[in-house]
Amino acid sequence: MAAMKPGERTLSSGPQSCPSTAADPTETRQPGAEMQETLVDMQCCEQEDPNLTERNGHRKIMDRNHQGPVFVPQGLTERVxxxxxxxxxxxxxxxxxxxxxxxxxxxxxxxxxxxxxxxxxxxxxxxxxxxxxxxxxxxxxxxxxxxxxxxxxxxxxxxxxxxxxxxxxxxxxxxxxxxxxxxxxxxxxxxxxxxxxxxxxxxxxxxxxxxxxxxxxxxxxxxxxxxxxxxxxxxxxxxxxxxxxxxxxxxxxxxxxxxxxSCVAPADPSPISPLPPAPVPASSPHVPWASCDSPPGPGPDSGLQIPSSSSSSSGSGISRPISGPESAPGQARPLSQSAPSSFWQIQTDHLYQACTPQRVTVSSRSPTPCCWTPPPLTVSNQHSHHNTQVVTGRCRSVSVGEQWLQQNSATNRLITMSAASPSRSHCSFRKGRAEAKKCRKVYGVERKDQWCTACRWKKACQRFPD
DNA sequence: AATGCCGGGGG
DNA sequence: CCCCCGGCATT
Incomplete structure (x- = not known):
């Protein structure tokens, strides 16, 4: 082991980072470009705020957390x-x-x-x-x-x-x-x-x-x-x-x-133009909302979760979670949709250290509810010493993870998933070890270099969170 | 025994 | 902060 390490490390960094974090987002956009784009949009395109927000949010988020992306452009614009x-x-x-x-x-x-x-x-x-x-x-x-x-x-x-x-x-x-x-x-x-x-x-x-x-x-x-x-x-x-x-x-x-x-944004008479409404809400409200609402909204309200029935609408669980929580907050709807999604992603990156799953309850909204709803609770018992938060967070069922993994690009999917349900982002409930796929299992000890860093450090697996 | 990971420690 | 590892719980 020891001898290997140095060599491995170098190698490891590449593969590791790719799947877990960088996979898609590796490409970051330059700030300048983005700003300009935004400006252009502002000028030419009238509304679209939602879209804009969403997009920016997604990309940016990966690199930096926050909704920064969204703000930045606007702020800049204003400043201009x-x-x-x-x-x-x-x-x-x-x-x-x-x-x-x-x-x-x-x-x-x-x-x-x-x-x-x-x-x-x-x-x-x-x-x-x-x-x-x-x-x-x-x-x-x-x-x-x-x-x-x-x-x-x-x-x-x-x-x-x-x-x-x-x-x-x-x-x-x-x-x-x-x-x-x-x-x-x-x-x-x-x-x-x-x-x-x-x-x-x-x-x-x-x-x-x-x-x-x-x-x-x-x-x-x-x-x-x-x-x-x-x-x-x-x-x-x-x-x-x-x-x-x-x-x-x-x-x-x-x-x-x-x-x-003035009758500003809200009342906005339709006749004048379609544009007006969008800008107003977008500029002032959405930013704050996004930041505040998205995370807390879903987490706390957990009780609401979406009934399992929804499965038909969209294949991936991701979509569902978003919609579900959204409904709760009345205003946020538009925003919430865009904002939340971005949020999840942010979290993903930091699964290992940073993430502190905010809420326990989230579990309910997992895409494959049937199996795991109960399990989390039971599982929790396993760890006697864990921190409360961790325990709760972990509740996620292995089955879900597996399914996704199996389906395909594990990394991306997983990330999204984990992110998707903010609450459980990475919970510590270890399902059965048997089922859980961790780096060690997947790659084997021999290929330790391919493990995620967390695994290498004997920490909770980052790449394949339960 | 193998695995997963917490808690702690060293650089 | 990054990196390890002891040690425990679980399988």
Whole structure:
């Protein structure tokens, strides 16, 4: 043995890792790429959040635990549009890497006068730039010159935000349906930075008004409660009726005098666009939910488990477990499905050391319920000294494991399985030794190098958890 | 005796 | 943290 070790070790690492952990996930994606992808998705694709989440979750999870994947993209996205404005205030058009800038330049008027005014304007109104720009372009009547000029200037800054989140969509879709979500998200996250500044606030308001379009706008002027559906109209209203001549000065003035009454994501009227609903829920809720709900949900509620009957629906047990637990939490449904799955997988990797099966009860949901439901309990007796948790976790029946193993790619399947039922992830109930297939049995002592590390260390088998 | 793995120890 | 191994329970 001893002599062999060194050699074996080297060899072992390869095979071992492959089956247990790396098998599929070995390929990891680069963070950068992913981020970009996400960005793209955000822009172009409207919803799909569920899918996205799921996918990211799966892959990422393998490498890193957490739902990180999901968050990351979003966070990034948010940042993208958040940051730009800030930096721009100081510097003008640096940030924008946006390709879009080019197009804008075309429509900018060449008037020199404007430039001067604009220069001043820009500094002050930079914060608003994205907002202002978007609207004006469409048709700001009152001050065409400035607006256009401002637009031009701002393009640098605004572009990012536009391209990133609202801008593109607003134009294309007519409704900013998608925009709202990002904007909201932005609102939440960004505040830290610019809370102090009035400008910031304005920006927010403005952004909202533009971005979260479907809302209505109410005039805040003392005795005027006028409600309009478009921010633009509202601005105009304020300017004309309340501000009067001053209007020309600063477009954003109007922002102070009206507020947006938005019906954001939840209510989402269908007509506007299919997209809207997705983004909202996705951005804010799903992340937290996923993290919290998925694991705890299934575990604790164990009692619910799915009746054995479900077998027909899908061959693998995996699917079932997911669905079962999900049902319990009302809200989580969509999320839960995606999130949980990812979760399981995470756990798998660490079966050996890290995993602490959270719950005992889980057992109920195992795909092949018939045999093992009872067994776990009985089995538990075997170990006198085990830790409670461990014992409970272990409850899993050998039969299940075997079946899977037999079927085929043991490693992957197993992993998934174990992961699938978080609760029992790897329980310690050893079924009959006879039935249990462990590395030693499978590979034999001679091929110890092929054992999973746990087995080599005389620990609970990682590769073939009961 | 073979196996599976906990608990503990060394580097 | 990685790696071993003594020792116990089980088969």
């Amino acid at each position: 549009w958040n940051h730009p404005p800030a930096p721009q205030q100081t510097t003008t058009p640096t940030m924008p890497s946006c390709p879009v800038s080019a197009p804008y330049s075309f429509w900018s008027p060449g008037s020199v006068e404007m430039d001067e005014i604009m220069a001043a304007m820009v500094l002050t109104s930079l914060s608003c730039s994205p907002v202002v720009q978007s609207i004006p372009q469409s048709q700001n009547d009152p001050v065409p010159g400035p607006s256009s000029g401002g637009g031009d200037m701002e393009c640098g800054g605004g572009e990012l935000s536009d391209s990133g989140s609202s801008g593109c969509w607003s134009w294309d879709h007519g409704n900013l349906s998608p925009a709202p979500s990002p904007s909201n998200a932005e609102m939440d996250s960004s505040p830290d930075e610019g809370l102090h500044m009035e400008l910031e606030d304005e920006l927010h308001t403005a952004t909202r008004s533009k971005s979260s379009f479907r809302g209505t706008y109410r005039c805040l002027w003392p005795s005027c409660g006028k409600v309009l559906t478009s921010s633009f109209g509202m601005k105009r209203h304020v300017r004309v009726l309340h501000l009067g001549s001053e209007s020309e000065q600063s477009p954003r003035e109007e922002d102070f005098y009206y507020t947006k009454i």
